[in-house]
Amino acid sequence: MSAADECGGVAFCGLRLAHPIINASGTFDAIAARRAFGDELLRRIPFAAFVTKTVTLAARPGNPPPRLWELPGGLLNSIGLPNKGLPGFLERDLPELRELPLPLIVNVMGSSLREFVLLVEALAGREEVAALELNVSCPNVKTGLDIGAVPRALNSLVARVRPLSDKPLIVKLTPNTTDVAATARAAEEAGADAVSLINTLRGMALSPGSTEPWLGGVTGGVSGPAIRAVALAQVYAVRAAITLPIIGMGGVQSGQHALDLRRAGANLVAVGSESFRDPAAASRIAAEVGSLRVSTQEIPQTATFSTR
Amino acid sequence: MSAADECGGVAFCGLRLAHPIINASGTFDAIAARRAFGDELLRRIPFAAFVTKTVTLAARPGNPPPRLWELPGGLLNSIGLPNKGLPGFLERDLPELRELPLPLIVNVMGSSLREFVLLVEALAGREEVAALELNVSCPNVKTGLDIGAVPRALNSLVARVRPLSDKPLIVKLTPNTTDVAATARAAEEAGADAVSLINTLRGMALSPGSTEPWLGGVTGGVSGPAIRAVALAQVYAVRAAITLPIIGMGGVQSGQHALDLRRAGANLVAVGSESFRDPAAASRIAAEVGSLRVSTQEIPQTATFSTR
Amino acid sequence: MTAREQFGAYTVLRAHDPLGPQPAAGQFYMLSAPERWGGGEGERPFLARAFSVLRAPGGSHELHFLLEVVGPGTRRLCELGPGDQLNLLGPLGSGFRPPREGRAPLLVGGGVGIAPLAIWQDQLGPSIPVLVGFRDHAHARGAAVLSEPVLATDDGSAGHHGPVTELLIGELERAAQIEVYACGPPAMLEAVRALCADAAVPAQLALEAPMACGYGACFGCVAPTRSGYVRLCVDGPVLDAAELEAVIR
């Protein structure tokens, strides 16, 4: 699309992307979106690469509802990583996802080292898969936090799965940590090809008029504009610590926000919650980044979606 | 004032407070406010206890400006703990602060164990001082982070200063950590009398149109509504981990927010950034808490809360 | 926005959607206002809000929605007037399916849940019976959007004094001839489900859940079914009652 032309292509871990805007894992389901918006979605998908929702070894139902709470400047979710599990993903989702005209990044999470190994092994040989993202940072699932927050544990994990695949390995860092630069260094030293951040911040809401937590999962993750300043600080700190490419995300709503993250050190920028407000948001953001970069007044044509 | 009457008194670490709302350290300067609003302030001070801005051993000029950046739902500050230093505080501020008709809580921070010891020793004998708060969590100063984020280091610190004073010792925990419950337990085990949380989250902003950080201090701390859900989650986690009284804070703008923090486990609630928007905000919030309590019958009476 | 009308406690918003497809009964749109709605500055409402199509008069390219003000999003939308922009995404979700062979539709609505029944009645015909329950007289005025509704109110201020399900019980005598289409608060839907299950009457229920996206992206809008959680925005909002153990919350 025109945004891509104006931005020029972007190289990322050996992949050639049309522009620097991708989706954040778990915030866009291309298969469901294709059902809602039709095949038009394939032509107008607003991202330069597609990241799947987290895939785990066994299927997960996700957390009991309610799963959402709206915040000043964002939202709190406790989705709980519902997914079909690895076999379901390979059999049912992957054939559909390969039809996207985009590099596919599969996000995986294990509840143990062994699970991570099985996940990476199973995906290593799939040519439909352009890169892997390790979710070691989901605040809703205990294991993610533990591995991702302890540099030594993270180093062991990444070092263990690194040799299992030639594909670019992206480590999604947890933001709920004292020193995100230390975890980024651990990932780099263990052979990761890139890091992505930030995942959601741990948050909570109470049911109106009660002492009961609102969310079925008790605590949840804060995303959206409310975390933008935190994302910027963490990307900046990580950029100062490592030389790997960075995928920056957290509260991006405009080309200006994406550019700020790039200035702070991100190579690619992922759009998450803003896609909920507008499925074509990433397309607008990519166009804005393009026009900010070439400093032209003219906003290129962006994609909009209509259902059929 | 009426808020106090409606709430009834509150017991906290042996202190008797008129209501459960106090100020957050560094967000209200009673001496400057008295200059601005006159002696009327002494009669109408909206808090049930007064917490000083952080006092350090040596005087500090604070960070170079700019020190403020407005966020969606909050603000980012890099004030950098300007203060007159311990001698200046004792000579110039304490005589003025003792005129406040409120228990005085002095917040201190050392850049080393030795400094903390000297600070606590110097204040232990001052009868004007009702309690001490240890700031081990300021994200702008390296040492605060390091001690406050590592349970073992925090335990040593608190255990070292605990015997130096009979006054209630409040430990202000850092929120920029993986496991705030672990640091709370460390404080409890070392003999703290209470904990307070949350301090600001590390954040950043760039100067418009540049790659330069906006803040003179490069990174800063996020406060206000944007951090409310994070505060609630951390207070809830700490309540599940320890039995000490908790001072909860973070984004409180209304009686409902204060009540939510109390329901999550806080005994007192501190108002910070909202006082910037309205110096009497805490007074309104205390009144709202009072009327919410009266009209909401199902809320259980807590041990620390009794009518007089 | 082309018009705003008041029906007692409810507001009808009419919007012109010249390029959009014709929605099916039971489908919904995500609505938001272009200003004072998140929009880069982060206030609440932040996310768009889901609303059933009340009516989409064929050929008019008009969409009607029925709103009850319950919070900041509905309040903001009900401030919009003719000429104001309205952001809409849709039609979304799957709507009502035609009744099974040999069965006549019976519509049952509660409160603002009458909205999808109006467009369904438009399609099925004005003589299709519709039973509706409201809190009180002010709310019962919303029934004016339907054709020949049979009324019940909780306070007896209009029609039958009691829940709408008491009207339904009478109709269940024709169990073999009817299929129920219901929309309303969870407690009402659960009562409808249980009554229909007991009487072996098939029922299609239009459910609700808080939605962040409306198009399957967030997995926030799930309802528990016999085959696990389903996303109401893409697998619903209309579900077959037989798929549900119970309507919860």
Add this chain to the structure above:
Amino acid sequence: MTAREQFGAYTVLRAHDPLGPQPAAGQFYMLSAPERWGGGEGERPFLARAFSVLRAPGGSHELHFLLEVVGPGTRRLCELGPGDQLNLLGPLGSGFRPPREGRAPLLVGGGVGIAPLAIWQDQLGPSIPVLVGFRDHAHARGAAVLSEPVLATDDGSAGHHGPVTELLIGELERAAQIEVYACGPPAMLEAVRALCADAAVPAQLALEAPMACGYGACFGCVAPTRSGYVRLCVDGPVLDAAELEAVIR
């Protein structure tokens, strides 16, 4: 709010403050709108904004402010009209001090910085000379709030073509008889400071800094002085030029 008037690029807001004290020249208020201003929902503007008193006609209990729209806060305030509520906190800070023995005041303003000069001229007398600089003609219309201003514009569209400091240079011939009162953008204030320092003319400068609270609570509004950082909201906004090494930013 009692009135809103437009002076070229500037807006004057008038508010009724029946119980408030009479402000001194150079003092300021923190202003915000009760609605669409943070208010529990968190949008930006979140913090109140600082504005010098433009004028406070004795006995009228009216406060006038002069605003230039530069962002969301000033935009929102300039939307307010007669009858709307305006939140105000003040008067805050310390204002201009009378001139030193034997010196006559000379006022120098740049852009929206003319605001505190108007109330100062009201107090000192309408014949007190005031030099003012603006970007262009539209901004120069703001000079109408002053009595007999001597104009300069950057683009030469009104008055002297060049910075207002070029007008000041001429006046510095009377170095022993004048005291300068200046308010305007930092670069202008720094030029005024340097010129006055060289000519040994005392000067009082009204500075600006982003302010979160306006009453000394946040320590966010500091300016560097020879004796370290001072909070402009309580130790200023008017500072003696001699206290400053330079006006920065």
